[in-house]
Amino acid sequence: MPLLARMVESPLSIDIRAGAVGRLAELLADGRISSGGRVAIAVGAGLGEEIAQTVRPQLDNADIFHLDGGTVDYAREFADRLRGSFYDAVVGIGGGKTIDVAKYAASMVGLPMVAVATSLANDGLASPVASLEHGEQKGSFGVHIPIAVIVDLDYVRESPLQWIKAGIGDALSNLSALADWWLASRVRGDEVDGLAAALARSGAEAVLYHTEPIESDAFLHTLAEALVLSGLAMSIAGNSRPCSGACHEISHAIDALYPGNARHGEQVAVGALFASFLRDDDFVGPLDACLRRYGVPRLPADLGLTNEQFCTAVSTAPTTRPDRFTVLEDLSLDSEQIRKRVDEFVETFSR
Numbered sequence: 001m002p003l004l005a006r007m008v009e010s011p012l013s014i015d016i017r018a019g020a021v022g023r024l025a026e027l028l029a030d031g032r033i034s035s036g037g038r039v040a041i042a043v044g045a046g047l048g049e050e051i052a053q054t055v056r057p058q059l060d061n062a063d064i065f066h067l068d069g070g071t072v073d074y075a076r077e078f079a080d081r082l083r084g085s086f087y088d089a090v091v092g093i094g095g096g097k098t099i100d101v102a103k104y105a106a107s108m109v110g111l112p113m114v115a116v117a118t119s120l121a122n123d124g125l126a127s128p129v130a131s132l133e134h135g136e137q138k139g140s141f142g143v144h145i146p147i148a149v150i151v152d153l154d155y156v157r158e159s160p161l162q163w164i165k166a167g168i169g170d171a172l173s174n175l176s177a178l179a180d181w182w183l184a185s186r187v188r189g190d191e192v193d194g195l196a197a198a199l200a201r202s203g204a205e206a207v208l209y210h211t212e213p214i215e216s217d218a219f220l221h222t223l224a225e226a227l228v229l230s231g232l233a234m235s236i237a238g239n240s241r242p243c244s245g246a247c248h249e250i251s252h253a254i255d256a257l258y259p260g261n262a263r264h265g266e267q268v269a270v271g272a273l274f275a276s277f278l279r280d281d282d283f284v285g286p287l288d289a290c291l292r293r294y295g296v297p298r299l300p301a302d303l304g305l306t307n308e309q310f311c312t313a314v315s316t317a318p319t320t321r322p323d324r325f326t327v328l329e330d331l332s333l334d335s336e337q338i339r340k341r342v343d344e345f346v347e348t349f350s351r
């Protein structure tokens with residue numbers, strides 16, 4: 001019997017629990033990441049001081065860095081500061097921006113990175129991708145996958161509801177991204193990685209059919225797992241394909257054209273519902289129902305955009321990921337056709 005198997009790069013440990021930040025030293029020692037606590041801890045601007053005070057008594061060998069930026073240059077500067085000393089690991093505690101800067105800097109200096117998420121706004125916590133500002137644009141940069149992922153549900157519950165809703169949107173958008181991947185496979189012969197697709201779909205479907213309240217432990221745990229599974233799916237696929245299709249192209253276009261209105265996960269939620277409507281997917285009904293149930297944006301107006309602005313974003317979307325084939329590239333709609341489909345979309349889902 002052949003015993004060949006592929007190796008899958010994944011974090012050594014995934015720990016989703018309430019009070020994780022308060023037990024960080026123990027978790028680092030238990031995970032064999034740092035027994036002496038000689039780590040560089042990066043905390044973000046928002047909760048930084050509160051987190052530093054929780055962490056300081058348990059980890060007196062650690063250096064704490066207060067981060068307040070999200071650009072590639074800022075992450076490089078942080079990497080330079082890390083080179084000034086010897087550490088077992090870099091621990092990024094906070095939301096997406098802090099974790100992404102810590103991930104990028106840790107990759108640059110070749111240190112393992114521990115992601116401690118205090119919010120669930122996107123699927124970056126366990127992914128091999130750092131999303132950073134570069135010039136005028138936001139770019140996605142390949143980095144090492146975190147060695148450990150810890151989610152503190154106490155902090156998540158205290159985070160703005162809008163961030164959790166954004167996380168729901170990012171998790172659910174996998175369904176649309178996967179439908180685009182299969183479409184690309186049928187039309188263009190792209191190869192779908194079955195394991196990556198299975199992970200991305202399982203996480204998204206667990207959220208899709210959840211009915212517990214948004215702030216319940218049961219729901220937040222499922223959402224955290226879905227976002228972690230998305231990260232693993234991207235790691236296995238070697239790109240963002242299992243979690244990013246037309247939904248994300250539309251969001252990237254909105255970022256470029258109308259920045260600052262809404263969060264990534266909210267934009268991809270609307271993008272996913274629109275793309276699923278264009279493909280006439282079986283799951284479009286449950287997707288709409290889940291977004292409604294948890295109060296996640298569904299229509300352009302929910303993002304503060306007019307229908308015209310959304311049409312412009314849809315027509316620009318394919319240029320944001322030139323090699324990605326999705327329903328937008330497949331239909332290749334002209335501006336009049338886009339206007340017609342967007343009007344139908346808004347009409348259908350406003351009811």
Ligand SMILES: [Zn+2]
Pocket residue numbers: 122123170243248264268
């Ligand atoms: Zn995303």
